[in-house]
Amino acid sequence: MYRFLYWLVLRRLPAEGTHRVAFAMLRALVALPGLARLLQHLLAPNDPALAVRAFGHALPGPLGLAAGFDKDAKGVRALLALGFGFVEIGTVTAEAQPGNPKPRMFRLPRDRALINRMGFNNDGAVAAAHRLAHRGAGAVGVNIGKTKRVAEADAIADFTASAQRLAPLADYLVVNVSSPNTPGLRDLQAVDKLRPLLAAVRAACDLASPLRKVPLLVKIAPDLADADIDAVADLALELALDGIIATNTTIARTGLATPGDTVAALGAGGLSGPPVRDRALEVLRRLRARVGTRVTLVAVGGIETGDDAWQRIRAGATLVQAYTGFIYGGPAWPHKVHRELAAKLRAARLTSIEQAIGADA
Numbered sequence: 001m002y003r004f005l006y007w008l009v010l011r012r013l014p015a016e017g018t019h020r021v022a023f024a025m026l027r028a029l030v031a032l033p034g035l036a037r038l039l040q041h042l043l044a045p046n047d048p049a050l051a052v053r054a055f056g057h058a059l060p061g062p063l064g065l066a067a068g069f070d071k072d073a074k075g076v077r078a079l080l081a082l083g084f085g086f087v088e089i090g091t092v093t094a095e096a097q098p099g100n101p102k103p104r105m106f107r108l109p110r111d112r113a114l115i116n117r118m119g120f121n122n123d124g125a126v127a128a129a130h131r132l133a134h135r136g137a138g139a140v141g142v143n144i145g146k147t148k149r150v151a152e153a154d155a156i157a158d159f160t161a162s163a164q165r166l167a168p169l170a171d172y173l174v175v176n177v178s179s180p181n182t183p184g185l186r187d188l189q190a191v192d193k194l195r196p197l198l199a200a201v202r203a204a205c206d207l208a209s210p211l212r213k214v215p216l217l218v219k220i221a222p223d224l225a226d227a228d229i230d231a232v233a234d235l236a237l238e239l240a241l242d243g244i245i246a247t248n249t250t251i252a253r254t255g256l257a258t259p260g261d262t263v264a265a266l267g268a269g270g271l272s273g274p275p276v277r278d279r280a281l282e283v284l285r286r287l288r289a290r291v292g293t294r295v296t297l298v299a300v301g302g303i304e305t306g307d308d309a310w311q312r313i314r315a316g317a318t319l320v321q322a323y324t325g326f327i328y329g330g331p332a333w334p335h336k337v338h339r340e341l342a343a344k345l346r347a348a349r350l351t352s353i354e355q356a357i358g359a360d361a
């Protein structure tokens with residue numbers, strides 16, 4: 001039904017507006033008495049074989065919603081009710097900011113892909129902290145980035161301001177240095193810049209949350225050269241990071257069915273969905289070969305089906321995430337992927353998804 005509605009109506013509407021309206025409707029629906037519980041009952045992963053432990057939490061399933069969909073933690077309860085095992089909110093910046101001028105989000109239906117140059121539009125760390133303080137049960141990761149107007153020289157102070165506010169409310173915290181839409185941000189992936197940044201964020205988390213060590217992760221771009229991926233992996237080991245999220249969107253425009261002039265006319269931005277799948281898997285495999293089981297890996301980029309999720313888990317991911325697959329798949333999509341994953345498990349005669357992690361590595 002969602003596919004029919006999508007082809008009939010949704011694909012003709014502006015992408016960002018559709019997202020805003022659909023998300024608002026979902027939140028309104030879930031606010032109706034009893035409905036969140038009903039959806040949860042129908043859609044939440046309740047097969048014990050799908051349960052997975054990560055970052056000190058028992059998650060009901062390994063598929064989570066990637067950062068960018070719920071930038072301001074407005075709909076965590078509703079998104080969990082659709083069947084995601086966890087939700088990553090953000091990217092949140094220390095200061096509220098409007099993001100780039102619209103239009104800034106585009107569909108490429110022939111590739112089931114998106115291009116976005118949102119530019120971290122968000123209400124800022126204080127507002128996100130307020131909403132997170134009032135959220136209900138369920139695992140929530142918090143993804144932080146740099147405020148656009150802050151110079152690169154002051155980036156560390158900007159990140160630590162967000163970390164201090166948000167770490168106490170996060171089940172895990174992600175340092176996002178990989179979005180292509182904030183000028184200079186991706187330069188922070190170079191290890192000589194990343195080392196002091198991550199060390200400072202670690203210290204800020206420990207100061208803000210002295211009794212509970214908040215798991216700290218870094219999210220990287222698929223466009224990094226292989227040597228740089230290895231360098232980030234080594235740094236993660238050196239700093240005893242808890243996890244790496246691979247990957248963000250790509251600035252590449254290769255392998256698209258959409259005509260080149262149509263793509264070029266959309267302008268700059270990060271490409272997501274199936275076109276990023278192969279590279280995201282390659283990066284994951286490279287990370288696993290380097291860090292083994294010492295750092296938890298979270299796979300994201302082009303995951304559309306239970307097969308895709310299964311492949312990432314077998315390649316070494318403890319958790320998987322998606323954004324674009326959810327946009328094209330609709331509200332029942334997370335439930336469907338978890339169901340397909342459970343079928344994969346049974347076919348492989350495994351009793352727990354944890355037994356599959358890294359099976360192909």
Ligand SMILES: Cc1cc2nc3c(=O)[nH]c(=O)nc-3n(C[C@H](O)[C@H](O)[C@H](O)COP(=O)(O)O)c2cc1C
Binds near residue numbers: 118301325
């Ligand atoms: C419209 C849009 C906005 C995004 N915003 C963010 C963001 O704020 N922070 C972030 O770390 N990733 C962001 N992402 C990247 C996704 O979290 C994900 O890493 C990427 O899209 C690849 O996964 P996918 O192919 O499943 O979409 C965004 C992606 C899209 C499509």
